């Protein structure tokens with residue numbers, strides 16, 4: 001569904017790969033490798049200096065950016081919420097387009113495994129993990145086909161991170177979403193991913209099946225990264 005053809009931007013040099021529908025792709029590599037930069041190219045937060053990014057065979061620069069960002073949702077490390085209630089936050093996006101219906105609210109909270117009593121809660125009162133669930137529900141409110149995740153559990157303690165992982169895994173399977181997730185955690189890559197893209201210094205150094213590439217790296221760069 002996504003195809004990067006010789007994409008160059010900022011630190012990224014001549015990146016090419018294709019991603020199929022429903023693939024679970026993990027972007028990993030050292031800090032500063034260009035993982036976040038690569039992720040933000042998928043929904044046009046960045047645009048390539050050279051090369052082309054196709055979605056469904058069409059260059060994404062020819063697609064309406066608001067439509068693209070509904071189809072390709074983004075969740076960041078820090079929950080992206082504004083002051084107000086949980087309901088205020090999850091209805092905001094769809095309401096802008098006149099697409100909100102109140103009966104969606106409970107369903108969205110169910111997807112992120114929060115009780116419907118949370119709808120009236122002030123987001124300031126939520127824990128870090130709960131805020132991240134609401135962030136996820138906000139993104140799901142737009143019915144995306146693709147979920148982009150930039151280290152969504154890195155700011156959370158271990159136990160909470162595991163709970164968010166379980167929640168992500170079940171909703172991605174349930175909705176048949178395509179997932180592209182940045183992580184620096186190889187255990188998380190193993191648990192959640194099928195396909196791995198390993199980046200170093202803006203270059204795509206390995207592209208493969210996750211357990212295989214971690215068990216038997218082809219490059220000394222990946223072997224060294226696993227050791228560290």
Ligand SMILES: Nc1ncnc2c1ncn2[C@@H]1O[C@H](COP(=O)(O)OP(=O)(O)O)[C@@H](O)[C@H]1O
Pocket residue numbers: 009010011029030031032033034035036037038
């Ligand atoms: N537009 C740009 N031009 C040049 N360098 C950039 C640009 N955007 C980011 N960088 C640099 O690229 C490096 C990789 O950034 P980033 O994608 O955030 O890495 P990662 O997410 O892998 O830690 C950083 O050193 C950053 O300063």
Ligand SMILES: [Mg+2]
Pocket residue numbers: 035036037182
């Ligand atoms: Mg990053």
